Amino acid sequence: MNYDDARRQFPVLEHIAYLNAGTNGPIAQSTHDAIVEATERDVRDGRSGKAYIERMLELRDDARRRFADLLGVDPAHIAIVESTTRGCATVLAGLGLTSENEVITTDQEHFGLTGPLFATGARIVMVDADEDALLAAITPRTRLIATSHVLWTSGRRLDIHRLKRESGLPVLIDGAQSAGAIPVDVGEIDYYTVSAQKWLCAPDPSGALYVRDPESTRVKTPSYFAQESYELTGEFVPKASAARFDGGWVGVPALSGVVAALATHPPWRYERSAEMAARCAELLAPHAEVVTPPGHSNLVSFRPAGEPDALVASLHERGVVVRELPGRGLVRASCGWWTNEDDLRRLAEGVATAGPGPGRGLAP
Numbered sequence: 001m002n003y004d005d006a007r008r009q010f011p012v013l014e015h016i017a018y019l020n021a022g023t024n025g026p027i028a029q030s031t032h033d034a035i036v037e038a039t040e041r042d043v044r045d046g047r048s049g050k051a052y053i054e055r056m057l058e059l060r061d062d063a064r065r066r067f068a069d070l071l072g073v074d075p076a077h078i079a080i081v082e083s084t085t086r087g088c089a090t091v092l093a094g095l096g097l098t099s100e101n102e103v104i105t106t107d108q109e110h111f112g113l114t115g116p117l118f119a120t121g122a123r124i125v126m127v128d129a130d131e132d133a134l135l136a137a138i139t140p141r142t143r144l145i146a147t148s149h150v151l152w153t154s155g156r157r158l159d160i161h162r163l164k165r166e167s168g169l170p171v172l173i174d175g176a177q178s179a180g181a182i183p184v185d186v187g188e189i190d191y192y193t194v195s196a197q198k199w200l201c202a203p204d205p206s207g208a209l210y211v212r213d214p215e216s217t218r219v220k221t222p223s224y225f226a227q228e229s230y231e232l233t234g235e236f237v238p239k240a241s242a243a244r245f246d247g248g249w250v251g252v253p254a255l256s257g258v259v260a261a262l263a264t265h266p267p268w269r270y271e272r273s274a275e276m277a278a279r280c281a282e283l284l285a286p287h288a289e290v291v292t293p294p295g296h297s298n299l300v301s302f303r304p305a306g307e308p309d310a311l312v313a314s315l316h317e318r319g320v321v322v323r324e325l326p327g328r329g330l331v332r333a334s335c336g337w338w339t340n341e342d343d344l345r346r347l348a349e350g351v352a353t354a355g356p357g358p359g360r361g362l363a364p
Helices: 003-007 029-045 050-071 084-094 111-119 131-136 160-167 252-262 269-284 308-317 341-354
Strands: 078-081 102-106 123-127 142-148 171-174 191-195 207-211 227-230 236-238 299-303 323-325 330-334
Touching (some): 029 252, 050 207, 078 084, 084 171, 102 131, 111 123, 111 142, 269 299, 269 341, 308 323, 308 330, 308 341
Antiparallel strands (some): 078 207, 227 236
16 A cells, blocks of 8 residues: 555545644544444344354454554453553552552653552652663662653653663553554563554554563453453453453444554554654754654654644644643644645644744745
8 A cells, every 4th residue: 555545544634634643543434434334233233142242252352463463462462451541550450559669650651650550559759751760769669660652741762671671670661652653562561551542543442451471460450351250259260361451341333443443554654654753843843842852753742932722723723733731831743654744834834823923934
């Protein structure tokens, strides 16, 4: 599939410069069609019966295999969950942390990680978003390092393998801004979460959780799909694989959409995305302070001359979709493989004309 054909999969791109996959990716026509077809089948034939359940389970297994391919792992290490937040919460609940334990994280994390961290009751040690700072904070009480692969704020990519190698501790990675956006090698990482509705352009809620050693973590929030067998008392035998951490029921339409979405991405997606992110930073540099380090991710966060919320609203009126990062004075553009030069020039033109003083526009 060439670039033009691949981009045409997303109808929204015909009229909007959609630069917000870091929140929700664009929906492909094939994804829409798969959801609608499955929903119409539910309306026509109902949502019960052996064939219906078998179809649902087949779709779960198909999605599990596709998430495994994305991370380069065996499907036995993948749980189907509703979101990164659910994945983080599942792991943290299963570690049995107490007030005697410490968990090290950064001051740039999303609530999807920090909320579940706080709920553990452990002492949360928050440091600068830097590998040296994370490693320097380790004490004998430290049980876990929990951080993002790509920070949702600055777009900086952390060296997660260095954290694992030099700490020797369990490492939980929030992969919301990395999985599907950049190549991911989980290697020796213990836990890695995936938000499918973002860079993978799947319907929401949808996601996955990688668990390196399923036996190392207790099942504290079991769904029906967690058990191999159970008694009337509720006592159960968990599945041998990471499926023991599966979240609850996901309907056939949503699962059909996830499977379709995971099939839309071309083999050259990572190279193209990186190229577009670099070009975005280049076009924005004369008009705003770009804070994302070059080559780190597909996010381009920048500090505009004016108010971020006003700029986001102004850009929206021009058909350019980006987002403000509340409380940080930043605006964030997300550059996918589907992004083109026109999208980026529309963004840069809008930033240039919204700045203080008369807008100069862009050079041809």
